[in-house]
Amino acid sequence: MTSLAPAAPSLGGRVDPDAATALALLNCAVRELCAPEQQVRVAGGHLVARLPRAGVTLRARLRRPPLLSFRLAGPIEELRDRWTVVDWRRITALIAGELELTTGAANPEFAAQVAASRDAMELIGRRRRADDADPFLASERSLVAGHRFHPSPKARQGADWPAYAPELGARFPLRWLAVRADAVAEEGDVSVLDRLGPPVRAGYRVLPAHPWQLDLLRPESDAIVDLGPYGPEAAPTSSVRTVYVPDAFLKFSLDVRITNCVRKNAWYELSGAVALTRALRPVFEELAGDLLAEPGYRTVSVGGTRLREGLGVIVREGVRGLPGTPLLAAAIADPDGDSPAAVSRLLGDDATPERVLAWWDAYAGHVVPPVLHAYLRHGVVLEPHLQNVLIAVDDEGTPVRAVFRDLEGTKLLPGPWTAFLADLPDPVARALTHDPERGWNRVVYCLFVNHLAEVAAAVADRYPLLEPALWRIVRRHVARCAEETPADTDGAARLRALLAGVPLPAKANLRTRWARDPDRQAAYVPVPNPLAEDLA
Template sequence: MLLTHRTVTADDATAIALLNCLVREVCAPDRQVWRDGGRLVLRLPRAGVRLRAGLARPPVGPTFRLVPPVEERRGDAWEPAGWERIADLAAGELELATGRANPEFPAQVRDSRTALDAILAARAGVPDDPDPYLASERSLVAGHRFHPSPKARQGAPADWLPYAPEARARFRARWLAVRADAVAEGGDAGAFAALDAPPVPPGYRPLPVHPWQFALLAARPVLRRALADGVVRDLGAGGPLVYPTSSVRTVHVPDADLFLKFSLDVRITNCVRKNAWYELEGAVLLDGLLRPVFAGLDADLLAEPAYRTVSLADPRLYEGFGTIVRQGVRGLPGTPLLAAALADPYGTALAGLPALASPDGAARWWDAYVRLTLRPVLAAYLDHGVVLEPHLQNVLMTVDDDGMPVRAVFRDLEGTKLTAGRWDLRGVPDAVRAAVSYDAERGWNRVVYCLFVNHLAEVAAAVADLHPALDRDLWRTVRRALTGSGYADRPGVRALLAGVPFPAKANLRARWGRDADRAAGYVPTLNPL
């Protein structure tokens, strides 16, 4: 299975990501996008500026393939437009559209571009991961195609490259020995026992934390006092090697076949990646509630059976050292591959699967992929009131030796929610209940966006990159699967089949408004069903 990359530069990837956002969130809603031969032209409706880029092929559905060169209309001529110019134009348009400025925006775009450049340099000459699964997790060089700063992360590259999945980093966790009376934990505490932790003194328990996070919190007075008093002992780096996955802060521990979801007080794209106390408790709560649900679904959910942290007189430490254990992948049928790697336009993971070598094979592959992904998500929501978050980085697809899909695997309970009113959550703390719940409309929008726009549309586009003649047939396959899913009579599904626009998450507008990811809105986008 090939997991190399097509040629990509930081400048081009940054420019194209900005254009993707402008098309989806600014220009298309105002009908200011049109094709001109082999190019796509977009007009910023308030600034009156026209931009254009090449089209790899005609767009089908809510996604498209823009390619360099990117140009701006000046007078009677088209002139080259670099990523900095596009970022400035986007900022000007959004200020006119919203009536407020955001001086942080250009710096975030610049930081993302700088990070991408550092990632590309760090990958050069470094051998790929021999494990196809790990290679897929660590292949997302350019990141989210519809985000203005997909690789933005806090700190200089020297701070984070040692922990960057895209740089194929590996490291050992920082281990703390925490006195038993200063430990807070939930779920099955034995889940941590599978880790080859350094020995701890009697009466203490081992706690793995991210080395970067330890460095960020080491100066906290309460931690320094706990270390001086022996309540917490710093054991240093040790234990098995861990491999950061696509989320950066979640690492795979192959020796134990587990994942550790670390807390990390660092902003990556939209969010500071901290395990809030209610998210620690919510993970264990959802783990118990969802196991019976998935027992009846033709899919798997990676369990999150336990968390552990320190209980000291500093909430920052409680949340900052909170670590969640997640089930591994060794028992899954077939070889798991990250869906985002299969959809990556700059990667070749999909082209490396023998099953897609011919158009007929690709059509069969897509039919299996859609059935395995679509029905469990709909069943979870419509039958059980469970809002899965099946975006590309939250889904693994296991494949057989030819690369044919075998089973969909969902993960990350932070993004999984329960439909309010469908579950008895009496006795659950208010903050935890709020964190794990969505109202029905919000839940349905999240399901439709993640499943159709973020996921299936992007994988379909990657299949069409290999076999362009299949492009429209791919969405006919989705329609057949939706019609035959057993849910075609439900109002929301009927609306989709009738062509109601898909909701697309507005990442550009969320960044401009400095909104939390949970508060991001949606814009309507084309429904090809």
């Protein structure tokens, strides 16, 4: 077999915060403002994009030929009397102007959020040290620049965040509370908390707290006793508020804005996680994938909603016992990361075309069928975006299993789950449902646009001639799911449309941030579908 030489040297190394911020903004603008209105063209090795209402034309260099997905590189230039290099501040102002003219509304927070994200990247770059020897934790900590289609991917509120940043290798003991038994609210199995926590006197139960959150809340109640730090150190995962301890993940509330929103466990999400675990266990027994279930939560029943939500902790199963070595999918897709999970590290420098395609076939084969069958057969809307999926790999770096986590975005279709939902409190049931159209958009966006397109792009950065073959493989897996779906069903019609090449829905992160809408109400924009037979 003949080795296919990489298109460029390894892209790992320190991230330039100015360039990363500018490119993320331009990526969003191209996807959400320019391309839908046909204001994009390729010329002379550049992508040229016009902001039509602002009357501004920008361009960026194409890192590689634009076969199916654009991969941009700096510098970014603005057409004045001639092409002039512009920085992230100018791009922020230009895009804000276009958004205000497009929507008729201003957003005085936008520029500050972009700046906060850029400053966080810069700080992370200065303080970042050698990563954890554990490849799983290294993958969780590798996302220095964050999602490349988000205008402020590293925006974090407050001055205390570096002490709890996964990218900086933070580790810290949890703070533990003793809560009087009559002031405890819990559902499901939370026995891991009792094993991890300190001993307490009769009539009290232990409750872990994130030290950052506890400093923000400062709960005052004669039913709560602060026991201080205790136990094994916790390692924050890529979401910041969820931490890994030896036996489990613990998902805390944080009353700070991280990227999009304040990260709190709403009271109905606490109950919803346990309910979804009951619903999904039998579903995943039939799917070719693994679920990190969320079997229980514990919180307090005193202090009103503020403390009930603010001190609520969801217990999630850990990664011990999974096949192979679990790695965060977002780290695999990261073109500029230094994680051992990156595509370049998994495939090595001398991978043949056959090895690359076999690796990708395994990857897609473990991710696509469980997600599509969950929706089509069971009415379950999984949210398989890059930070919600772990890919377990063998000693050769080949994917052997997909592992799905974080039930917050997982929803049920009302029809198939009517009886199950009827037994839940109305607010919990409402929060757990999506209508079929919104649910399908979420599945397709997360699976194909957010996830597979980004990993495929990372592979194509190194092996650009293989990009069409990568999408032929994905098409084959989708087509197999279509063959296994009864032809007269709604699901089969959706898959036929997908294979015919109807545009894919991409979540409009830029527009959503500008409108300050909750994620559940996020808008979508159409993007080209690389599954179409004449493309793939």
